[in-house]
Amino acid sequence: MTDVGSDIESPPAVITIDGPSGTGKGTIARAICNWLGWHFLDSGALYRVLGLVVRRDRLDPGDEAKIGSIASKLDVSFVRMEEETKVYHDGVDCTLAIRTEECGITASRLAVFPAVRKALLRKQRAFRSSPGLVADGRDMGTVVFPDADLQIFMTANVDERARRRYNQLKKKGIYASLADLSKDIEERDERDATREQSPLKPSPTAVILDTTVMSIQEVTDKVKILVRNHGLT
16 A cells, blocks of 8 residues: 655755844854755844834834735845845845834834734745745744744843844944833833733743853854754754
């Protein structure tokens, strides 16, 4: 008798890297992506692009139905460069525009809407393709790719995360207040952790990495070891 199940092709491999902002998950995800030669998904960028559209078009941020409809049609793509990943919306580079704190706060508020999360869930899963995908976000391992081959959850204390964010924005020429960043991060953490839809939390099988006192290279080396131990190279 023919084993029908044996003819079913396994889906492309996925590595998820979740955690709150400022833990270094985006930097590490890109580094691992470049190392493996896999595709990259910055799920937070999808929400930020949506936030950018809402702010640009002066839409009512409380109109869930309308924003959910816009989310379902959102055209976002990523182009990996040597040191960063460019984000394009409708073919236009919006990498810098979506990195402002105002845009991030708007994105976090829109992320509580079930209609928005449902629309973007389909788009996020569509990024899964061969040879593999590294997905960076807040619910990649718990909701979007619960079957991921390796799930990592990064943490770091608020003061360190605010300092990293401050330096990141300063490098890009964007003004920010360190005190305001700390406050915004704490408020966003509370909002993300307590929302009904896909709250921020590690999956039961995630490897927890506290990056507070670790350098980028140390974290990258640690993740590479995990990737090799999971047979993904």
